[in-house]
Amino acid sequence: MTARAAIVVFPGSNCEGDCARALGALGVATELVWHTDEGLPDCDLVVVPGGFAHGDYLRTGAIARFSPVMGAVRAHAAAGKLVIGICNGWQILCEAGLLPGALRRNSGLKFVCKWTDIRVANAATPFSTRAEEGQVLRVPVNHFEGNWYCDRDVLSRVHANRQIVFRYADNPNGALDDVAGLTNEAGNVLGMMPHPERASEALLGSEDGRLILGSMLDHVSALAPA
Amino acid sequence: MNFEAVADVMLKPGIADPQGQTIERALVALGYSGVGEVRVGKHIELSVDAPSRADAHATVTRMCEQLLANTVIESYEVGVLEPSGDGDHGHDSPRRERVLEA
Numbered sequence: 001m002t003a004r005a006a007i008v009v010f011p012g013s014n015c016e017g018d019c020a021r022a023l024g025a026l027g028v029a030t031e032l033v034w035h036t037d038e039g040l041p042d043c044d045l046v047v048v049p050g051g052f053a054h055g056d057y058l059r060t061g062a063i064a065r066f067s068p069v070m071g072a073v074r075a076h077a078a079a080g081k082l083v084i085g086i087c088n089g090w091q092i093l094c095e096a097g098l099l100p101g102a103l104r105r106n107s108g109l110k111f112v113c114k115w116t117d118i119r120v121a122n123a124a125t126p127f128s129t130r131a132e133e134g135q136v137l138r139v140p141v142n143h144f145e146g147n148w149y150c151d152r153d154v155l156s157r158v159h160a161n162r163q164i165v166f167r168y169a170d171n172p173n174g175a176l177d178d179v180a181g182l183t184n185e186a187g188n189v190l191g192m193m194p195h196p197e198r199a200s201e202a203l204l205g206s207e208d209g210r211l212i213l214g215s216m217l218d219h220v221s222a223l224a225p226a
Numbered sequence: 227m228n229f230e231a232v233a234d235v236m237l238k239p240g241i242a243d244p245q246g247q248t249i250e251r252a253l254v255a256l257g258y259s260g261v262g263e264v265r266v267g268k269h270i271e272l273s274v275d276a277p278s279r280a281d282a283h284a285t286v287t288r289m290c291e292q293l294l295a296n297t298v299i300e301s302y303e304v305g306v307l308e309p310s311g312d313g314d315h316g317h318d319s320p321r322r323e324r325v326l327e328a
Contacts, residue, residue, distance in 0.1 A: 058268075059296055066293070095296065102298040104237075109244045149241065149299060174242070 001224040003028045003217050006043040008073065008089075010035040010053035010064050015086065015197060019049045022200035022209065026217055035067035044220040045082040046073055048089030050142070050195060060103065060145045061092035070096055082126055082216055083189040087143050090181075090191030099184055099191045100158060101150030106143070107174025113142045115205065116194055117169035118180045122162045125183055126219035127190045130211040137208035139194035141172060141180075146193040148175040148182075161185050166192060227309045228275050229282035234303045235295045236267035270294055282306045 005028050007016045020030040031041050040046065053064035077083045077098055085093035093099045106112060115138055123133040131137065150158065155177065158164060166181035173193070181192030196209030237243050243265050250264035276282035283306045290302040
């Protein structure tokens with residue numbers, strides 16, 4: 001069975017090609033979906049890639065969450081299927097209410113563009129089974145608003161549900177609890193600031209991103225009828 | 227009727243405002259002593275058709291909840307002026323002179 005991924009593209013997205021290439025290298029069939037489409041093609045997973053959707057006007061992700069395609073993304077998530085939002089994609093999923101909390105301006109007021117080490121906090125999610133708990137992955141970040149925040153009640157629920165999947169070894173943006181990536185309560189929607197697709201070939205400096213994308217592929221394959 | 231309205235969106239108290247902190251440091255560096263509590267927000271002006279001022283206020287409040295503010299980290303304040311030519315506020319009530327709905 002070939003896994004199928006829909007990659008949602010907004011005006012201002014700029015990582016859809018990298019995501020398609022990285023997933024394609026793992027044998028996933030990818031299709032780009034323009035944000036005005038009301039539906040998604042038949043697919044196993046949805047990628048909301050990085051970039052600057054709608055110019056990041058008002059707030060990152062604030063306008064994108066109302067794009068017509070987001071209804072279908074919401075339905076896909078509600079059906080328990082996988083959704084991954086990377087960087088701006090995470091910001092969009094936060095604004096859409098599919099992931100808890102919000103992403104604020106980096107605490108250092110600097111756009112950060114560098115390699116980060118992220119530690120796997122939970123290896124039992126559809127996004128991390130190919131990694132070991134505590135394993136450090138080398139994945140680059142590239143953002144201005146990656147400073148994740150939520151209130152105390154939400155954070156205690158996030159902890160209780162083990163929703164934090166990745167933590168920065170050296171926090172580059174001030175994110176609460178060093179969160180680099182976390183899931184929704186159901187565990188099928190992930191948002192992360194680091195770009196796994198940019199760490200998907202040795203030539204790029206790291207292949208660790210393949211562990212994340214590959215974990216999703218394993219999850220999808222395990223669900224498929226034999 | 228057409229109402230002029232404003233929405234002021236601010237980071238909630240307790241949410242770190244690195245932009246405000248940086249501006250504060252710059253002001254201190256410029257020699258302004260005793261400067262503190264600098265916070266940066268958004269001031270959004272708009273006009274809205276509504277049957278009454280209260281309705282206009284309710285509409286802009288809905289806009290804030292839905293789009294203009296992210297209530298996880300931001301609070302907002304809505305102000306609505308009387309419609310121009312209404313008489314109460316004269317012909318040229320300045321837009322920035324906010325009249326807050328009670």
